[in-house]
Amino acid sequence: MVKRKNLFNGEGDLEIIEALRTLRTNLSFLNEKEVGRKILFTSVIPNEGKSFLSSNYAASVASTGKKALLIDCDIRRPRAHESFGVKFKNGLESVILGKVSVEDVILKDVIPNLDILPSKHITDGVTELFSSDKIDEILDSLSPHYNTIVLDNPPIAVASDSVLLSKFVDGVVVVVGYDQVAKKELEFAREMLGNAHANIYGFVVNKVDKSGLSYGNYGYYNNYYSYYKEYYEDGTVRTSQEHRHKKMTKFEKLVHRFKKEYKKQITGDLKGRRK
Structure with a gap:
């Protein structure tokens, strides 16, 4: 069994x-x-x-x-x-x-x-x-x-x-x-x-991808999981601002740019006016 x-x-x-x-x-x-x-x-x-x-x-x-x-x-x-x-x-x-x-x-x-x-x-x-x-x-x-x-x-x-x-x-x-x-x-x-x-x-x-490669409302939960992972691993929680200023690799920058453009497409916010 x-x-x-x-x-x-x-x-x-x-x-x-x-x-x-x-x-x-x-x-x-x-x-x-x-x-x-x-x-x-x-x-x-x-x-x-x-x-x-x-x-x-x-x-x-x-x-x-x-x-x-x-x-x-x-x-x-x-x-x-x-x-x-x-x-x-x-x-x-x-x-x-x-x-x-x-x-x-x-x-x-x-x-x-x-x-x-x-x-x-x-x-x-x-x-x-x-x-x-x-x-x-x-x-x-x-x-x-x-x-x-x-x-x-x-x-x-x-x-x-x-x-x-x-x-x-x-x-x-x-x-x-x-x-x-x-x-x-x-x-x-x-x-x-x-x-x-x-x-x-x-x-x-x-089975949501916790790496952050999903979009829309799921992105919130991906961040939620990443905060918990950091909290339990080293006892600290980084703020959203610290996440944004964390140094990214070239691949991470590419993924970030792709996600940003994708979000504009699916929301219709092609000029980036919506937050």
Whole structure:
């Protein structure tokens, strides 16, 4: 079994951890329930990082001392448990089919305050499993025992499971891999969730290039990450003015000039009047 990275277990990038803490804070503003808050994570297409974000978001909630449960609803390709290197015999699919009770399947305290309801891989009849009322009954029975329940779901372009389950949760977070998804695909995902009357909390952009080669609003976040990197490496934070006066190599000057011209083109500010 390949163990995926759990950032809240001493394994990770501090600047990414700070971004996850910001996500945790923003989601808490959107839903202030102290018991039984249910959040569904999905993506538009595969490999955008929704399992990584959902598992580490759940771990971030647990790190505050609040009880969290991570449910792997991506039965066609279950990955959520890999962040914690755990083994199990039965999963969510067996609970829905009535073969075992949910209490017998939940993995307790994989890290302090975090439980996991894993899934085994199956391919046939998955949508039909989630079309029944059984999953709603399972969530209702678990809600009183957790502050936050996180559902890791398959990509919307691959399966309709996320759309079906969106009616059982408080809100939906769509993970978008930077420069991986076309506008039409994003519009399709939003339309599908909209048809289900899902409460979309927002879209989280993942895999943003931290080198600063992205444009528009993302540039702010690139600077944000670079500040955190410098802060954690040497204990100092350079001001934006110090960044501007930092001596650049010829290549960096070329990239800077290219970015400046590109920004003018995409904003229509060809005379440089906008700041």
